[in-house]
Amino acid sequence: MYENFDAELGWAALHMPRTRAAVAALPALNGVRLACNMHLDLKMAPLVAGLIDRGAEVFLTTCNPTTVQNDVVDFLVKKGASAHAWRDMSDSDWSDSFDKALAWGPTHLCEMGADLTSRLHQSSNGPAIIAGLEATGSGISRLGGVTPRYPIFNWDDLPVKEGLHNRHMVGLTAWHTFFQTTHLTLHEKTVVVIGYGLVGQGVAAAAKAYGGQVQIAELDPARALQAKYDGWPVVDLLEAMPQADVIATATGAKGVLAAKHLQALKDGAFILNVGHVAQEIDVPFLKQHPHSQPMPYVDAYRLPDKTLYLLADGSMFNLTAGYGDSLNAFDVTLAVMAAGIGHIVDAGKDWQPGLYLLPQSAWKAVL
Template sequence: MDYDVKDMSLADQGKLKIEWAEATMPVLRLIRKRFEREQPFKGIRATACLHVTTETANLMKTLKAGGADVRLCASNPLSTQDDVAAALVRHEGIPTFAVKGEDNKTYYQHIESAIAHKPHLSMDDGADVVSHLHSKRKDLLRNVIGGTEETTTGVIRLRSMAEKKVLKFPVISVNDADTKHMFDNRYGTGQSTMDGIVRATNRLVCGSTLVVAGYGWCGRGIATRARGMGANVIVTEIDPLKGLEAVMDGFRVMPMDEAAPLGDFFVTVTGNLKVIRGEHFAAMKDGAIVCNSGHFNVELDIPALEKLSKKKLAVRSGVDQYTLKNGRRVSLLGEGRLVNLATAEGHPSSVMDMSFANQALGAEYIVKNYKKLEKKVYPVPADIDKEISRLKLAGMGVSIDKLTKEQVKYLASWEMGT
């Protein structure tokens, strides 16, 4: 079997971690049991480019249980858990191409290895496989029947491709599912980002000023978790509606120019580039800590930070301290990559249970319906979203009410008024 992982001796350790995560992923377990019976992916080759974590491992096991010939590569050079990658190869027989800290050249070599079996399905977190197929490996496009996309950044890229009529197959936007973005982005990113900051720095959040750039679902989660830890939270935004929402939620809102001198911690979650630029780094107080929890590290203008600096020092694992020419020090976490994965372990498995249930069912939907779908980005069907919610509540031991016949009739009626 073809693979590239750091150290196969870590496989047993990775297997235990995968099993630990699986214990709080009841929805995916139920889907796997059905897939084992029905084999919806029999004869289907799938390439997954996702963060190689314990939760992803359970998704890969689910796809394989459904009959898929699956290959996995990393969607970020710093997010791979090397023991998990080894376990997938040794214990699950899944070709995996991922090494934490891999350079850019290796990253794209791993994508090439992952698509070497000529996939029918792509499964992305950031749209790198789709982009690579459309730019470098157009010869493989004729095999692809569709794909799924996990994150906001990838959906933005794919919608741009669809609008320009260059997207060659349909893609399900897992990120648009309520059971993904309302939970994964808000609660998962919120907790795991703060976890990454604390693990990397061991600094006290309580009493500090934390600046969140972007008030989408991820930004809301981070701002809420930071406030819960005692931080004074500032939000920066470019959307007046989201800015207004942040104000109404009790946060201070201002431009980054005004926030830069005030913050002790800075987190970007916008999906855009150069959100924190040279003029902002230059204005920061001595000791400021900067990180990114968006998909790509372009949210921080790192070349500008390097240009402003006279010295760079790795002061802790995952912490690079830049001494600026003005004498102030600014620390960058995780090389500006997703801090929740670069310096921590990513989202809790109970949250990823819903996200990866969407991935699994979205992939099944593509296989069953691709002949009827146009070459564009589709939301997760509403019935899938509701079914995942139902399964999750059942897995948590939570019951909800049902409409009575009288209530059903009332909601369907226009005759019954006040």
């Protein structure tokens, strides 16, 4: 929670000039009912408040209950938003939130993970959505199994998001959060990064910059080859476990770090996830064992022959235990999101159903 929310909100808004300008450039949003499924932390407040000021009606759900800041939700509800989201809400309440958002009757969707779209397409009924936005690789993967009933614009694959947020900020802030949470650095530690997409690349580069001895575990042959060309040792995941001091999952897929991998880890290893999906690590296996919490966001699980340290319960570490992207870097990301909302409200109705990359004409002016 933020100690002085009003002051920190003002600070965030002050250091997000691109977002302010992008919101100011939006058309009047009267009549727009926007359901947002997103991380609800301080950085989101200036955008959502701006949308409401422009006339939009907004319903808030979260893409990850562990990253919700309740004071942010409270502030936005007071601004006029409807919401069904709170920190650490149960899986049942979280699932109910998707149904509530759709029952609210949105005209447009703004998502991180495609939860609303997936839920909507499980039934032949539901609101008539004009257009939607999707911000994550995990969401885009989920949409691969859906025939959209409306145009959905992918902005995760924009160079400005891939190259800034995915490639640089996730890794940087993950290790900042590691230092703050554990009071340890990466010096003399072997760090195994699972996944060598853009997030994994950033996690690896930042770990090396902070003194870690980095190895890459990657199943995709092309990405594994890229990792080798970038100078990283590429290892078999199971074989690497006994030497690993820190494991970072960065794939956005479920079940990446299974029980057999956890059992092979050395005593005292740290495990963290920075991918969008909270189930990258087999946390239920760990929870079968006795545990304690020596530090906030650090759970020590006592297996028969070792103790393993799980960070942030396997959820997105940099945003659950930390503050995520810097304000100035996320300002670019959020300005592109604002421009994307302008696009789906204005031009979105003219596109045929399908999945499209958000066109450059929609966002280039915010840079």
